[in-house]
Amino acid sequence: xxxxxxxGWLADALSLIGxxxxxxxxxxxxxxxxGAVLSVLGAAGRRSRHAxxxxxxxAYVEIIRNTPFLVQLFFFFFGLPSVGVRLDPxxxxxLAMTINLAAYGTEIVGAGLDAVPVGQKEAGMALGLxxxxxxxKIVLPQALxxxxxxxxxxxxxxxxESAVVSQISVRELTYEADMxxxxxxxxxxxxxxxxxxxxxxxxxxxxxxxxxGRKILGGLS
Amino acid sequence: MMDFTxxxxxxxxxxxxxxxxxxxxxxxxxxxxxxxxxxxxxxDRRRPVQRGAELYIGLFQGxxxxxxxxxxxxxxxxxxxxxxxxxxxxxxxxxxxxAYLAEIWRGGVQALPLGQWDxxxxxxxxxxxxxxxxxxxxxFRITRAPTVGFxxxxxxxxxxxxxxxxxxxxxxxxxxxxxxxAPFEVYGFVALIYFAMCFPLTRYARALERKExxxxx
Numbered sequence: 001x002x003x004x005x006x007x008g009w010l011a012d013a014l015s016l017i018g019x020x021x022x023x024x025x026x027x028x029x030x031x032x033x034x035g036a037v038l039s040v041l042g043a044a045g046r047r048s049r050h051a052x053x054x055x056x057x058x059a060y061v062e063i064i065r066n067t068p069f070l071v072q073l074f075f076f077f078f079g080l081p082s083v084g085v086r087l088d089p090x091x092x093x094x095l096a097m098t099i100n101l102a103a104y105g106t107e108i109v110g111a112g113l114d115a116v117p118v119g120q121k122e123a124g125m126a127l128g129l130x131x132x133x134x135x136x137k138i139v140l141p142q143a144l145x146x147x148x149x150x151x152x153x154x155x156x157x158x159x160x161e162s163a164v165v166s167q168i169s170v171r172e173l174t175y176e177a178d179m180x181x182x183x184x185x186x187x188x189x190x191x192x193x194x195x196x197x198x199x200x201x202x203x204x205x206x207x208x209x210x211x212x213g214r215k216i217l218g219g220l221s
Numbered sequence: 222m223m224d225f226t227x228x229x230x231x232x233x234x235x236x237x238x239x240x241x242x243x244x245x246x247x248x249x250x251x252x253x254x255x256x257x258x259x260x261x262x263x264x265d266r267r268r269p270v271q272r273g274a275e276l277y278i279g280l281f282q283g284x285x286x287x288x289x290x291x292x293x294x295x296x297x298x299x300x301x302x303x304x305x306x307x308x309x310x311x312x313x314x315x316x317x318x319x320a321y322l323a324e325i326w327r328g329g330v331q332a333l334p335l336g337q338w339d340x341x342x343x344x345x346x347x348x349x350x351x352x353x354x355x356x357x358x359x360x361f362r363i364t365r366a367p368t369v370g371f372x373x374x375x376x377x378x379x380x381x382x383x384x385x386x387x388x389x390x391x392x393x394x395x396x397x398x399x400x401x402x403a404p405f406e407v408y409g410f411v412a413l414i415y416f417a418m419c420f421p422l423t424r425y426a427r428a429l430e431r432k433e434x435x436x437x438x
Contacts, residue, residue: 003299003300003301062420062423063412063416065373065419065423066373066377066415066416066419066420066423067377067412067415067416067419068377068378068379068380068381068391068415069377070380070381070383070384070391071380071391071394071408071411071412071415072412074394074395074404074408075404075405075408075409075412078398078404078408079404079405079407079408079409080405081404082402082403082404082405083405160283160284160285160286161285162285163285163286163287163288164285164287164381164384166287167384174285174287174288177288177291181295186299187291187295187296187298187299188292188295188296188297188299188300191288191291191292191295191296192292192296194288195284195285195288195289195292196284198283198284198285198288199279199280199283199284202283202284203283
């Protein structure tokens with residue numbers, strides 16, 4: 001069968017693609033910020049003196065890392081209402097993405113904390129700083145500098161995985177792609193163009209995060 | 222509404238889990254074979270071959286797996302190739318897995334001392350024989366932990382094939398959830414079954430990693 005590629009629909013669809021991409025970026029940004037904070041708290045909690053806290057966080061990390069994101073998303077969106085927690089699609093997507101990112105982030109930040117030499121902590125104590133001050137001012141910045149690339153990569157992975165939130169009708173990039181192809185009957189071209197938009201987003205997002213990270217954290221190794 | 226006991230739900234999910242396992246196995250084998258080819262191209266001395274492999278890897282790692290599935294399942298028929306959900310699922314997962322495995326194994330090859338190549342050459346082995354007999358076995362050995370770790374990602378990513386209509390566990394879960402109005406229990410069970418498949422692999426990968434870091438000392 002002969003098939004002529006047709007991108008004539010693209011001009012009309014551009015605003016939909018733009019809007020979808022903006023939602024994907026918004027989802028990713030919210031997830032990245034909240035997820036990063038939770039990752040630091042998770043990593044600190046996993047190294048706390050309270051055994052119960054350590055175990056709860058450990059179980060959370062293992063459960064999330066060993067189940068598919070799609071299952072987590074459906075559990076929050078379809079499952080929670082039956083126990084009385086009803087979320088709108090956007091909130092469910094942000095919740096699922098944040099919880100997912102934070103599980104991987106807890107491991108990543110934790111590895112960074114472990115990589116900071118003990119002597120750094122002792123130096124802080126010698127200066128008369130207290131526990132929390134030592135963590136926030138001395139250990140954490142050094143840990144973040146080491147693990148920043150890994151954390152940034154995890155954010156990009158989460159952005160790519162967010163394509164499935166179209167399944168609960170969040171109007172992000174993949175959702176708009178479905179809309180466009182069902183209207184134009186140009187499945188191949190539509191998905192090809194949108195795939196390239198994702199590729200561009202992941203490249204730009206990675207670059208921006210690296211540039212931003214370098215500015216905030218100082219030189220990256 | 223149909224009467225489903227919790228056991229009915231679990232039994233049906235477990236039956237469908239066979240297809241999750243079959244798909245994971247097929248994609249791992251397919252991804253492994255293609256991945257070796259991509260990796261060999263990636264370490265080729267000719268620039269264009271190397272760049273081509275880099276592009277391939279960048280493309281599959283930089284775009285959503287769901288889009289790759291859609292392109293194969295909805296896109297190929299438009300180009301005149303009719304394709305079943307099972308074939309589309311295996312094809313898309315194979316392509317995606319090959320990109321990740323190629324990168325993992327390349328890390329192993331490049332971690333080997335260059336002397337290993339020279340040793341192979343001094344035995345009179347040509348390039349392919351050096352790779353096959355000297356380099357690859359060692360590279361696979363030292364990348365066992367990340368390879369098993371990737372297998373966990375692969376098992377989890379099979380859930381996406383439910384979206385193009387492949388009848389694996391997640392697809393069965395959606396159907397059962399619609400029939401029973403018990404999404405909390407159904408998706409809870411699904412999470413549990415995935416966990417039961419993935420967690421042992423995660424533990425195994427961690428054990429291999431620990432062994433590796435001791436062996437390296």
